[in-house]
Amino acid sequence: MSGTWIDVVLDLVICLSLLIGTFFILSGSIGILRFPDVYARLHAATKSSTLGVAGIMIGAFFYLYAEYDIVSGKLLLAIVFALLTAPVSGHMIARAAYRSGVPLWEKSVKDDYYAEVQHKRQKQKQ
Amino acid sequence: MEQVLAFTSSLIEITTVLSIMGISISIIMLLYRAIAGPTNPDRAVALDTIGINLMALAGVIAILLVTTKFNDVILLIGILLFIGTVALAKFLEKGVIIERDVD
Numbered sequence: 001m002s003g004t005w006i007d008v009v010l011d012l013v014i015c016l017s018l019l020i021g022t023f024f025i026l027s028g029s030i031g032i033l034r035f036p037d038v039y040a041r042l043h044a045a046t047k048s049s050t051l052g053v054a055g056i057m058i059g060a061f062f063y064l065y066a067e068y069d070i071v072s073g074k075l076l077l078a079i080v081f082a083l084l085t086a087p088v089s090g091h092m093i094a095r096a097a098y099r100s101g102v103p104l105w106e107k108s109v110k111d112d113y114y115a116e117v118q119h120k121r122q123k124q125k126q
Numbered sequence: 127m128e129q130v131l132a133f134t135s136s137l138i139e140i141t142t143v144l145s146i147m148g149i150s151i152s153i154i155m156l157l158y159r160a161i162a163g164p165t166n167p168d169r170a171v172a173l174d175t176i177g178i179n180l181m182a183l184a185g186v187i188a189i190l191l192v193t194t195k196f197n198d199v200i201l202l203i204g205i206l207l208f209i210g211t212v213a214l215a216k217f218l219e220k221g222v223i224i225e226r227d228v229d
Binding site: 007008011012014015018019021022023025026028029030032033038041042045049050052053056057059060063064067068070072074075077078081082085086088089090092093094095096097099100102 | 134135138142145148149151153156166167168171172174175178179182189192194200204205207211218
């Protein structure tokens with residue numbers, strides 16, 4: 001702690017990013033609890049939790065920089081990793097849910113994947 | 127100047143405790159969905175999100191305990207979580223994880 005104003009600004013940035021990350025994680029969890037459908041829940045799960053974990057990792061990165069003068073590449077790598085793997089796992093779960101026959105919400109208006117799946121099944125039978 | 131620095135460091139501690147409380151409430155809400163989800167893909171989504179929340183919780187605890195030892199733990203949780211979710215999705219889709227083409 002050298003005791004200049006840059007430390008104060010850095011502390012405020014840490015507090016702000018931690019609060020933003022916690023808000024996004026909490027709102028994503030409320031979305032998973034309240035949405036009516038698997039396919040709607042995946043929206044809440046992947047996007048907002050990725051943003052929340054990115055905010056908290058940025059807070060931890062700046063805290064390590066302010067406290068130890070360490071530039072920790074692992075925390076930035078964790079952000080990149082969450083950003084890469086969350087859409088992939090969300091897409092795989094959605095495809096598994098559709099192919100194992102989980103129904104859509106009854107107020108859904110459009111189902112473009114249905115014709116594709118029927119076409120593929122007919123091609124497999126021949 | 128000293129007073130301002132002491133105030134901001136206590137502000138960081140209060141924010142950290144608030145973040146731990148928020149993430150814990152979030153994990154409890156996800157645990158309800160993981161136990162009582164109507165179908166199996168619901169449970170898979172909830173388990174995936176619980177893992178991401180664990181990554182965030184490890185980061186916040188590293189701030190609270192003023193240590194650098196948790197960085198590897200965060201990366202390890204992320205990698206194991208991705209492999210587990212892919213295996214779970216393949217099991218839900220086909221009933222097997224590793225396919226073997228006989229012919």
